[in-house]
Amino acid sequence: MTVRVVPDVPLDRARGLHVVTLGTAAGPAIRSECPGIATAVVVDGRFYLVDFGLGVTRAAHAAGLRGENLRACFVTHLHSDHVAELPAYLLWNWGRPVRGFTEPVRILGPGPADPEAGSVGTAGLVERVLGAYSYDIDVRIVDEGRPPLYDLVRAEEITLPPSAAAADGEHTPPMDPFTVYEDEAVRVSAVLVEHPPIFPAFAFRFDTAHGSVVVSGDTTECANTSTLAAGADLLVHEAVNLDFYRAGDFAPEFLRHQEISHTTPDGVGRVASRARVGGVVLSHLAGVATDEQWTGGVSAEYDGPVAVARPGDVWAVSAEAAVPRAAAVLHSA
Numbered sequence: 358m359t360v361r362v363v364p365d366v367p368l369d370r371a372r373g374l375h376v377v378t379l380g381t382a383a384g385p386a387i388r389s390e391c392p393g394i395a396t397a398v399v400v401d402g403r404f405y406l407v408d409f410g411l412g413v414t415r416a417a418h419a420a421g422l423r424g425e426n427l428r429a430c431f432v433t434h435l436h437s438d439h440v441a442e443l444p445a446y447l448l449w450n451w452g453r454p455v456r457g458f459t460e461p462v463r464i465l466g467p468g469p470a471d472p473e474a475g476s477v478g479t480a481g482l483v484e485r486v487l488g489a490y491s492y493d494i495d496v497r498i499v500d501e502g503r504p505p506l507y508d509l510v511r512a513e514e515i516t517l518p519p520s521a522a523a524a525d526g527e528h529t530p531p532m533d534p535f536t537v538y539e540d541e542a543v544r545v546s547a548v549l550v551e552h553p554p555i556f557p558a559f560a561f562r563f564d565t566a567h568g569s570v571v572v573s574g575d576t577t578e579c580a581n582t583s584t585l586a587a588g589a590d591l592l593v594h595e596a597v598n599l600d601f602y603r604a605g606d607f608a609p610e611f612l613r614h615q616e617i618s619h620t621t622p623d624g625v626g627r628v629a630s631r632a633r634v635g636g637v638v639l640s641h642l643a644g645v646a647t648d649e650q651w652t653g654g655v656s657a658e659y660d661g662p663v664a665v666a667r668p669g670d671v672w673a674v675s676a677e678a679a680v681p682r683a684a685a686v687l688h689s690a
């Protein structure tokens with residue numbers, strides 16, 4: 358059972374599977390104090406980052422996560438609010454002076470949507486970031502004795518399976534999850550989700566000895582998310598409050614994007630219900646709503662526990678997780 362906890366030991370010494378909702382805000386817009394979207398999956402003290410929203414560097418540090426315990430990073434898609442702080446995160450978490458990473462870290466994410474048109478995928482993004490900051494990096498290699506950052510960051514663009522042949526920025530065919538990463542602690546699988554016009558856009562599932570968690574990324578209500586999340590202990594899913602945007606002064610194009618590219622709370626409930634997940638945490642909250650409005654929509658379609666993430670919340674997914682000093686079980690409707 359997933360519970361929101363205050364860990365009684367630092368996360369880098371915690372046993373079990375924890376999820377930290379580092380940032381929960383959607384979009385390149387400041388509508389609250391919440392940092393932008395970023396999620397950490399912590400397995401026996403080592404962690405995996407999903408997305409690099411604005412504020413992830415400070416949020417990860419505040420959660421007790423240090424680069425020396427980072428194993429791999431996953432980018433769901435290349436909207437700026439998911440990768441804006443990738444440069445700062447790498448530059449602030451590299452080498453000994455900051456307990457940064459000194460072993461190679463893989464960054465997995467989408468390839469370019471349209472290479473012939475010159476669009477850049479994850480590898481191009483990371484390469485250009487390292488190039489753009491090469492003056493600083495080169496100085497610190499010599500001046501501070503840091504290891505070459507260029508050799509420590511390995512960007513990999515996720516190869517789409519044959520079942521994705523018909524996919525584009527508008528349509529996402531049904532597909533089985535496919536493995537994108539594996540080490541001794543986790544197996545990470547992915548599916549394409551539907552987030553037009555962005556392509557590719559992924560959801561990721563982490564399977565561990567202590568349980569499983571799925572991060573939806575940005576998506577409309579999508580059957581592939583349910584397939585990926587089947588039987589998972591925890592689904593961290595995005596949500597949009599369309600009423601908030603419909604009541605505001607927004608361009609028709611913007612409203613249309615919210616309607617076809619994001620998931621209403623009741624849509625999240627249907628995804629969770631089909632997947633029979635153990636619990637739902639809402640993060641990447643687009644628009645303003647009360648907790649009751651967010652969770653009420655989910656609970657109209659799903660009879661399991663559901664909660665709204667706050668920045669920095671720690672969710673203990675497994676029974677083997679550190680015994681919480683304070684805990685609140687997710688509330689069922």
Ligand SMILES: [Zn+2]
Pocket residue numbers: 434436552555575
């Ligand atoms: Zn997006």
